[in-house]
Amino acid sequence: MDIKELVNRGIDDLSPYEPGKPIEDLERELGINNAIKLASNENPMGPSPKIFDSIEAVLKETHRYPDGNATRLKSTIARKFNVKDEQVTIGNGSNDIIEFVARIFLSKEDSAIYSEHAFAVYPLVVKAVGAKGIEVPAKDFSHDLDQMLESIQDNTKLIFIANPNNPTGSFIEYDQLISFLEKVPENIIVLLDQAYFDYSSFETKDIEFDILNRFPNLIMSRSFSKAYGLAGFRVGFCVSSREIADYLNRVRQPFNANSLALYAAEKALEDQDFIDKCLQLNLEQKEILFEELISLGYDCLPSRGNFISFDCKQDSREAFNKLLMEGVIVRSLAVYKMPNYLRVSVGLPEENFAFLEKIRQTLS
Ligand SMILES: *Cc1c(COP(=O)(O)O)cnc(C)c1O
Numbered sequence: 363m364d365i366k367e368l369v370n371r372g373i374d375d376l377s378p379y380e381p382g383k384p385i386e387d388l389e390r391e392l393g394i395n396n397a398i399k400l401a402s403n404e405n406p407m408g409p410s411p412k413i414f415d416s417i418e419a420v421l422k423e424t425h426r427y428p429d430g431n432a433t434r435l436k437s438t439i440a441r442k443f444n445v446k447d448e449q450v451t452i453g454n455g456s457n458d459i460i461e462f463v464a465r466i467f468l469s470k471e472d473s474a475i476y477s478e479h480a481f482a483v484y485p486l487v488v489k490a491v492g493a494k495g496i497e498v499p500a501k502d503f504s505h506d507l508d509q510m511l512e513s514i515q516d517n518t519k520l521i522f523i524a525n526p527n528n529p530t531g532s533f534i535e536y537d538q539l540i541s542f543l544e545k546v547p548e549n550i551i552v553l554l555d556q557a558y559f560d561y562s563s564f565e566t567k568d569i570e571f572d573i574l575n576r577f578p579n580l581i582m583s584r585s586f587s588k589a590y591g592l593a594g595f596r597v598g599f600c601v602s603s604r605e606i607a608d609y610l611n612r613v614r615q616p617f618n619a620n621s622l623a624l625y626a627a628e629k630a631l632e633d634q635d636f637i638d639k640c641l642q643l644n645l646e647q648k649e650i651l652f653e654e655l656i657s658l659g660y661d662c663l664p665s666r667g668n669f670i671s672f673d674c675k676q677d678s679r680e681a682f683n684k685l686l687m688e689g690v691i692v693r694s695l696a697v698y699k700m701p702n703y704l705r706v707s708v709g710l711p712e713e714n715f716a717f718l719e720k721i722r723q724t725l726s
Contacts, residue, residue: 371470372492379482383691397689398716400707403528403558403669405591407640407710410633413592413626420625428621435619438628439599445571449601451610454618456557456585456598460522461487462613463553463581467519468493474520475513477505479530479698481555484522493519503663503671504532507542514550521546524555525569526562529695529705531665536567543577551606554582557598558667560589564641571601578603586623588668589637589644590630595623644668648708654718658726663703671695671705674725678704681725688720 366374382401389397432452440447453459464487468474473494476484480500488495496518498510505523514521523542526533534542539554546552554569562568574580583600587593597619602610630637648670655662655672662672674681681704682694695703706717 370490370492372489376486376489379486380697382693383686385691388686388689388691392687392689394689397691398709398713399691400709400713400717401691401693401705402593403588403667403707404593405589405640405668406708406713407591407636407643409591409626410630410636412633412636413629415629417622417625420622424621426621428617428619428624430616432619432624435599435624435628435631438631439601442631443571443601445574445601446604448604449574449607451600451602451607451614452619452624453583453598453600453614454620454623455587455596456555456583456600457483458596458614458618459581459583459598459600459610460484460553460555461490462610463520463551464488464491464493465613466609467551472517472519473515474522475510475518476522477510477524477527479503479527479700480505480522481524481528482697484524488520500530502532503530505534507534507538511542511545514547518550520551520553522553522555524557526558526666528557528667528669529671529693529698529700529703531663531667531669531671533562533664533666536569539569540573543573543580546579548579550579552577552580554580556582557585557588559584560637560641561644561668562666564638564645574601574603578605581606586627586630589640590627591640592623592626592630595620595626597623597627643710644708647711647714650711651706651708651714651718655721658718658722669705669707671700671703673702674704675702676725678702684724685717685720688724690717690720692717 385399436447436450468491470492474488475496478500485495581602585598660672678694693705
């Protein structure tokens with residue numbers, strides 16, 4: 363039997379998403395206990411301590427299925443962001459949402475547009491449903507919105523925009539994004555991925571959910587994995603028109619988000635003071651990392667997220683390995699067609715300091 367013959371078209375030439383290396387694995391391999399992971403844009407401060415308040419009560423109820431409608435989390439989100447409960451959809455991470463959108467709108471006859479150097483999950487979900495992915499060359503490591511409009515075909519149903527983008531950190535300013543949305547034909551869905559919204563909106567404006575009233579073809583997704591420090595729980599959400607939310611709920615698995623995640627996300631959302639502290643720390647530490655990397659002679663891409671991508675002036679897989687041997691996990695951007703770029707997440711002051719030390723010793 364030839365399994366390859368049985369596999370859906372589109373799946374066969376997919377490569378699995380390469381996650382950041384877990385700290386535990388590296389510590390075991392090197393026989394150390396102080397490895398530093400700055401590879402997956404996680405919040406180095408962890409989650410709000412408020413999530414621990416009564417999480418034990420939730421743990422004791424884990425023989426029960428979670429709330430399949432995520433009623434409480436949805437209404438916490440709706441209240442906080444001034445949208446209607448029925449516009450909110452909860453995902454098992456926002457990657458779950460990205461997949462729902464591809465499954466709802468794309469079939470084998472359709473195409474979807476995304477930018478070069480954009481988030482790796484977009485081509486994965488597009489190809490997995492057998493649709494055609496149109497990758498538009500980036501301009502200065504940012505989305506080339508004019509070219510993205512130019513690339514629209516008769517069969518284009520979906521456009522992905524990551525703002526800020528991962529891994530480049532690039533950011534499309536408010537007016538530019540609005541003018542792009544005005545030009546996208548109404549019968550094309552735009553998924554605006556705002557996984558780093560908390561960072562990008564901290565000091566300067568970013569697009570808020572109110573524009574959904576103007577653009578009914580827009581879906582805006584956000585994540586609890588980054589600023590909210592809940593990457594391990596897998597929870598994210600999107601806000602859209604009620605009509606789109608209804609379709610999202612049709613493809614969603616009944617219990618896609620678990621009870622601990624639902625509880626933690628709700629508590630985390632309520633603790634804005636903690637988030638603000640994390641965002642402030644990120645801003646200060648990102649500035650330090652940026653200046654130090656520049657002073658070491660590396661070109662850094664400006665970033666509105668909690669990470670910096672920089673040209674390490676050598677094969678980034680080799681540079682990644684050298685740092686790994688020193689107990690520091692970063693990310694090589696070779697898989698993003700940026701063979702000389704490393705991405706480092708902004709960590710705690712002592713982690714950033716150690717990273718800079720190692721980079722001075724091993725790469726310079
Ligand atoms: C991290 C990330 C996500 C989502 O991650 P989840 O953990 O699935 O919420 C989505 N988009 C981008 C651009 C990201 O970097």
